[in-house]
Amino acid sequence: MKFYVEILGNIPEMAVAEVEALSELGKGKVNGKDYLFVWGEVEDLKFFERLGMAHEYGILLFSSDSPEEIIEFSKSCNWEGVIKGSFAVRKERMANCIYDIQDLDKIIGGTIYSKGFKVNLSSPTTVIRIYCGEKLWLGVRIREFKGKEFENRKADRRPFSRPIALPPRIARAMVNLTRATRELLDPFMGTGGMLIEAGLMGLKVYGLDIREDMVEGAKINLEYYGIKDYVVKVGDATRIKEAFPGKTFEAIATDPPYGSSTTLSMERDMLYKKALESMYEVLEGYLSIAFPEDFDAIDVAESIGFKVIDRFYQRVHSSLARYFYVMKV
Numbered sequence: 001m002k003f004y005v006e007i008l009g010n011i012p013e014m015a016v017a018e019v020e021a022l023s024e025l026g027k028g029k030v031n032g033k034d035y036l037f038v039w040g041e042v043e044d045l046k047f048f049e050r051l052g053m054a055h056e057y058g059i060l061l062f063s064s065d066s067p068e069e070i071i072e073f074s075k076s077c078n079w080e081g082v083i084k085g086s087f088a089v090r091k092e093r094m095a096n097c098i099y100d101i102q103d104l105d106k107i108i109g110g111t112i113y114s115k116g117f118k119v120n121l122s123s124p125t126t127v128i129r130i131y132c133g134e135k136l137w138l139g140v141r142i143r144e145f146k147g148k149e150f151e152n153r154k155a156d157r158r159p160f161s162r163p164i165a166l167p168p169r170i171a172r173a174m175v176n177l178t179r180a181t182r183e184l185l186d187p188f189m190g191t192g193g194m195l196i197e198a199g200l201m202g203l204k205v206y207g208l209d210i211r212e213d214m215v216e217g218a219k220i221n222l223e224y225y226g227i228k229d230y231v232v233k234v235g236d237a238t239r240i241k242e243a244f245p246g247k248t249f250e251a252i253a254t255d256p257p258y259g260s261s262t263t264l265s266m267e268r269d270m271l272y273k274k275a276l277e278s279m280y281e282v283l284e285g286y287l288s289i290a291f292p293e294d295f296d297a298i299d300v301a302e303s304i305g306f307k308v309i310d311r312f313y314q315r316v317h318s319s320l321a322r323y324f325y326v327m328k329v
Contacts, residue, residue, distance in 0.1 A: 052172025
């Protein structure tokens, strides 16, 4: 089945990698990208319900270098198998659009209407999407990911909160980059943001934090968002095997502390190294992790035995820039 995903533009390389990871789980692959439009083929679309760094996803019906060909396709398409209930056609002119699409949505909408389908511009059951970039793309939306659902899980909206936490969309993408299908560990869980996103995907979640108040707070947050299948403990990220004796983990996603802190048991870079060693001992598959840009994560990780698959840069503010890494044992 052909699919499309409209990704976010804040860290586009990471957003594409998230789509690639979920495509793998769906037994498919990404075939290409047109600005913020990603397309490919999968056997199973269900994993795209987990997307974090995306505006929407859907089924790709047709692509062309010609508006006339898109119009002709709309005339010949069997819309009975596509449209459920009412419909609307909505276009997206991306920054790299090279075609005149001023009335294209109206023309295609008129064609579909002439076949007996009901138009509802305010709340349609089915949304037909036109994207204009280096090519023209025609698809049918399956799901739109509205910002409000993620905003409701931001750090300041949780019952137990601390000001420093990853945005939920990024945390979700990090979980997805691990390709987890059963379980996930966060050994620097803090208030539980990563575990919340993983738990909402149906994964069993495990967490560690060196501070007891964080562990108790993470429990409150997990319960607040309806997550029941969790195990969280007071523990040291550099000694994961002691916290979970005999246990290995399908996937790990984590965001270690970046700066100096009175809660750190050792110098920052040594903490990172020992934590990576500890994760390597218990990990079966992929690790998704963030580090500040001044930490030589690739050399350290590879010296331990990790294979670094990808990294993505983000400047957070004037005094913080970081890389998100994907690694594999």
